[in-house]
Amino acid sequence: MKRKNIYTLIIAATTLFVAFGTTTAQVNYLDQVSVENQTVSKKAGTTNIGMDVNLNNLKLNKNDMLIITPVIVSGQNEVELEPIAVKGTLRNKVLERPFEWKGKTHLAMPAENQLVRRNGTNQSLNYNATLPYADWQRDAQLLLRTEVVGCADCSEAQPDKLISQKILPDKFIPDYRMPYIVPEVEEVKARSETFSAHLNYIVGRHDLLPNFQNNAAELAKVDKIVQELKKDPDLTITDFTISGYASPEDTKERNLLLSQRRAESFARYMENKYGYTRNQFKVEWFGEDWNGLRKAVVASNLINKDAIVDIIDNVPDFDARDARLIALDNGQTYNRLLHDFYPPLRRNDYNIAFISRPFNVEEAKEIIKTRPKLLSLNEMYLVAKTYPEDSPQYKKAFDIACKTFPDAEVACINAAVGELREDNVDDALQHLQKCPDSPAAMNLMGVVYAKKGDTARAKQFFDKAIQAGNADARHNAEQLQQYMDDNM
Template sequence: MNLKSLCIATLLSLGFVGAAASDKTPTDAVRASNIDVARTENNLFVKMDLDLSGYSTLNSNREVTVTPMLVNKEDTLRLPALTIAGRSRYYLHIREGEEDWPSPALYKASKNLTVPYQASAPFSTWMGKAELVLSAKSCGCCGEPIAATDIPAKTLDLTPKEKVTFRPLFAFVTPKAELVKHREIKGSAYIDFPVNRTELYPDYRRNPAELAKINATIDSVRLDKDVQFKAMTIKGYASPEGSYTNNVRLAKGRTATLKDYVLGQYSFPASIIATSYEPEDWEGLRRYVEKSDIADREGILAIINSDMEPDPRNEEIRRRYPRQYEFLLREVYPGLRHSDYTVEYTVRNYTDINEIKRLIFTDPRKLSLNEMFAATSAMDPASPEYEEAFRVAVRMYPESTDANLNAANIEMRDGNLESAARHLEKAGDSPEATYARGVLEGIKGNFSSARALFERAASRGVKEAGAAIDNLTAIEENDR
């Protein structure tokens, strides 16, 4: 006996023939929820919950086969199907055995029937933009098809997503222009004077070289057509040995003598050179001892830093540490007899970008930060000279918050994060500096800290901060 004959005989014996005609259960009663379709490079995975309770009134001798499918134009992938059967059909299948099932899963129609569905298949490119469809087909006695419905469940987008990374915009600041560019050159000369005398002999011992240093500094300003000599200061120092009263005489007199020498070399009015003096250079002695490894260093420093008068202080070092004192007297005290000088001048303003670009790399002392920044606008941002211009600027103006902020941007752009962090420590608390600190946190991957800094910068008007916040949001969404 074949399956159809067996089916009819069985239904007749159970009294179900003819009862199917009144069944009104629609084929589209299946509902899908919690749909999750994912892919790897080679495989596709489908997970969802199928609510089949809509078939609870299915006639006893009918069944519905639900086949999930991926459909994209002419391409179709049929996933494993499941069957929901009325009571008679269900038990008929049970008696007939699994080999005759039209699908691998069989469920008896009932209320609250929800099936967790999972399937996998080899992935093909066309599936990336496919539609997940639930194809439901109802059958009557002995499998005669009655109705079929395709139910759209979800439109897929499984095309590979481009990795979203943190790509900050750098907010450079334009330094304020200098109305008058004041500059100065500092130096120290170690003029040899005869013992206990204030007369200056240009040819005496090392004086030719030391006086030439002063003249060269003055000439570098005086002979430059772009600058104007403004003033000069000279401060003379004597060393701590001898009486303080006599050292006052020596420091004051030697400074005046050096001023007279300079005035004799140039046609400057006397008023252009201001002088001062320090009878004993205790500060210079302190700096030397602090950096040295001289024996009993702390004891010597304690005396230097004491509130004793100069003469007893010097005598106390000699008395308590005679060997060290002899070393200081021989090797250190001569260097404490020096004349510090400063040449002050102004520099003209520059408007020619090509001239400014040349000066950045040849004589950057003449340029203001504003002029240097203006020159960068004429440089290729990807060029070495562009980056070096900002590094020159911060070397020339190491305490400038603007120079440090712009240099930090360059270092972050090049991946030199430690150098960038050092510059940001000196970049101040401007909105742009807050934003730059956010950029540093973002580059490090500290997105929560970066977002907080970007939001603060955005509230203070930094336009780049809004784009940075959007960038972080895109990264978060991409990682979900």
């Protein structure tokens, strides 16, 4: 009877050894596991991880269980994903037993993440997991972390295995197309400059007296300007436009006639002085210069300037305006206007038109520094192209072009391109608002609002530019969409 009990104990111990034998963790099972078809993507604020875990070469002890945990890690940030359980055949049978014992392993992962290893057969597990996206994941690695369970109350970790050095690409940076426009060649560079001559006349008269009051000094200024233009080998004077203006005292009709006669008198002086023919002069007159008065008053420190501006803006009859100004504060304001503000309004403006000769690039590089108006937009463009595109000189050439020709569409667009390339979006916007109907400007407006973070308006402008036939806008719309997808 005693011998029988001894045999029973031996058999029981053998059964327990088989069921809960010691681990064979000396073997690094991860060396026998490989990952295929790995995908990591970001969409709508979620990072999606997919892979096939290939177990074909895994020789798992039948009593072992391999817990594989994918880990996303970057610096101090770490997230363990849903683990995988690969069970040896005997370990699987033990875990399936219905009764409990101390240290029994309970697997919480879903059934699709569990697999019984049949050594010598081809097996793989398709793994998928998701986690909320965070910016640190752009620099994160994907590791496999394992634990080998070989008995009911013991476990042993094995070294992590690097699967991917960088799971996600860097943030998408749009590469917007915003090319400079090549200006057309200007065959004839017709230019003009306007100057003012504040000449004095005897009250009610229009005869130009060179020695009356300050006329000699004013005519000396005129002579200096005309002579410099005449002697300039780079240009040829073609014609003059003489404009006459009067101050508001006296009646509207008499002031209009006075401004006409004084303009004609100044034109005759220019004709006789410099030997130009009469058909080279155009004479025009405008009478009382209320616009000039308004600008001067607005810029002044007059206490009641708002009342003066209100009279100018809301009293349509010129003579009635003058009467209302006289009535202000018993004539004190009017006397100030009469002595300080009216004299500069009595003037002749003269516009000198000329043709500038063509310049080669080396000449233009010097001319642009001092007399850019003599150049064409095309010549300025060629000057810019002599410098590296990222140089200050390159951008400055386009800035000068826009300042010189502020109403030229191509100048405004090229200046906007320069500002956008330096991320000066508000400055670019100011240039583009001057040419809202240009398809190229619409495309650049899309870039402006994209850089401002207003993707809805950016898309609207790109769509308008596409409809208007701008070739770069389609590319930019695609770049914007890719940026939006990457930042959802």
